[in-house]
Amino acid sequence: VAKLCVCDLLVAQCDVNCCCDPDCSAADFSLFTTCSVPVVTSDSRLCSQKAAIYSLDVEANPPERIFKLIDQVNPSIFCIHATNYKQALSFSPAEIPTSENFDQLLKQFGSATFSAEPDSWNMDTDAQTPSDANDTYRYEYGVPVQTVDAFLRLPSPVVSSWCSDANPAGFLVNQATKCTRPVSVEECGNIQAVSMLFYINSSILAVNITVQSIVVQSLNGMRTLPNGSDVLRLPMILDELCINIVLGVSYHITYTDAGEIIEAAASFVLGAINKAALSIQQSFEISFTQVNTTPVPRSGNPGYVVGLPIRAGFRPQGYPFPGEILFAALVLNTNKYSQLTILQSTSNQDCLAAQGARTPVLFGYNMISGCQLRIRAAMKCQPLTQTLLDLLKGQSFPEYVASFGNSQAQDVHDWVPITHLRTSDQSDNDRIYNTFQSSCQIPVSLEIEVKWTKYGSLVNPQAKIVNVTATIATTTVKQLPSGRERTIPITSSVVFTDISSPAEPGYKAWPTINVKLPFDFFFPFV
Secondary structure, three states: OOOOOOOOOOOOOOOOOOOOOOOOOHHHHOOOOOOOOOEEEOOOOEOEEEEEEEEEEOOOOOOEEEEEEEEEEOOOOOOEOOOOOHHHHOOOOOOOOOOOOHHHHHHHHOOOOOOOOOHHHOOOOOOOOHHHOOHHHEOOOOOEOEOOOOEOEOOEEOOOOEEEOOOEOEOOOOEEEEEEEEOOOOOHHHOHHHOOHHHHOOOEOOEOEEEEEEEEEOOOOOEEOOOOOOOOOOOEEEOOEEEEEEEEEEEEEEEOOOOEEEEEEEEEEEEEEOOOOOEEEEEEEEEEEEOOOOOOOOOEOOOEOOOOEOEEEEOOOOOOOOOOOOOOOOEEOOOOOOEOEEEOOOOOOEOOOOOOOEEEOEOOOOEEEEEEEEEEOOOOHHHHHHHHHHHHHOOOOOOEEEOOOOOOOOOHHHEEEEEEEEEEOOOOHHHHHOOOOOEEEEEEEEEEEEEEEEEOOOOOOEEEEEEEEEEEEEEEEEOOOOOOEEEEEEEEEEEEEEOOOOOOOOOOOOOOOOOOOOOOOOOOOO
């Protein structure tokens, strides 16, 4: 929360009254009148969490910004204290009917009664299936990844910035660390932690760690691919330099849905040091991907988390395909991390120079950005209109947004189509493609409204998006005399609207029951 700043919209420029903007100096804070965002928290449902508090000390000369990081306690009796029941934290995804599994689903759910409990809840430990015979290679979340001699190392700083090799890599725990390690040219060949062998010479039980790629970094920081086909490059002294020392390692682990690791790869960044170097900074990273899946970042599980990006995508062309099942997969869009984005404000505020600069729409955060468009007499209407549309909507504006933060691409009903509207101050919409001989109708703003609701249990409601509307507003610009210019503001905005329906007064929405409820009345919620 200390690094989160929702009002920081300008790049490398201080935003007025944005007390968390890292671009603002003490002189800027002295001119602020208030803090537009006084409190920043992560999840309001937690019983205890960190909160960043921002305020202004107006009695100081000059006025100063005050920042505090406190432990905030939730006064509600309905708050999350400990996630001790993992199955209640998310909704079980329904199995999508296909031509292959339809008969099996019909057999399971087609009768008058059926069990809603999955087979994994069977507590009969006497009957062991053949797939359970080899539990040695199966992992649970957070368990250290075992190797033949110990565990997979992911060096990290402990007390100081110096590297400690005692940090194990946890299964399904994506990590990224940086630390400092003492080195010298004379001893570089004897320091194990700067050699590639230190990170790949021990297999993960039955899986060998393979070298995926090697990048060589020069003394001035330039990175290139090495010449030759050598997979293993060991540290060596060459012309008073120690080359092939490890500056960075990135592990990528592939696993099955049963928790079995089937592949492990490592990517290296190798560098060189001279006699003046006393230490180096090393970076380490590890990521996990399930086999036969494409990794897609989540924005919640299942409901959206405030501050995380809204996920978006496209439907394949020609959907549905003839002869294919109805639940064809959605193809996520090609922008970074498949997110819904809007125009990003730039310091020079020039619309024609801001093309391509986008910022993701974060769930729960109302946002506004814009730029200034200078219109000259020589500009043509149709090219200018298309340029402004690309500026407001981006090169690939998505067609759908995910209802939940963890919606899968194949679950078509979990994706909400974006409704497009257009408002105009001119009745004849065909004039948008006229030339500047008389007038031209150009888009000047994009307004995105996201309607969401609380879904599921009242104790643990999940944020679900139910409707998204994108409205393009246009205005008419008349022909300018030769040599004249006109400046028009171009804006993008996002508004989030909570449409959850509370219990209306006068209705007996919460009756008092004088009976003892069954122990599983709130199942699967605790």
